Amino acid sequence: MKCYGIMPERKLWVKIGIIIFGIYTIYNSAVNNNFFYLPFGIIMILVTFSERKHIISQEGVDIIYTICGFQFHNIWNWSEINTIHIDSISSKPNVELHIGKDITARRFILSKNDVDKALTITSKMNSKIYIAELKKRV
Known part of the structure; x- marks a missing residue:
């Protein structure tokens, strides 16, 4: 079972600006x-x-970068992950998962159904992960 994160689309004016700045450089x-x-x-x-995909699966938490047809994986195994913070306020109607490994954290935006699936996968793969709900906006 895999859960895919919701990735915001990069705006056209940002793409054009980066290309112009790259050509200038x-x-x-x-x-x-x-x-x-x-x-x-x-x-x-x-x-x-480039494109980016966020995936939560039995193998761990993976970010797949695709640049000109080449794929690069940046995976965290479940044994490396310490904390998961659930933020249902910042990205309504979706939910943010802040997945922590040591002092580094990744932010995944998932639908409410996918969050339940991701937490089920998490509890099966590593029961020692600290899971907390963020109550208020900081």
């Missing part, structure tokens, strides 16, 4: 013979064509 590095910044311009352009 490449142009400026070529004109000034400062090729240190050339990879940053290329990476900025490639990022606009």
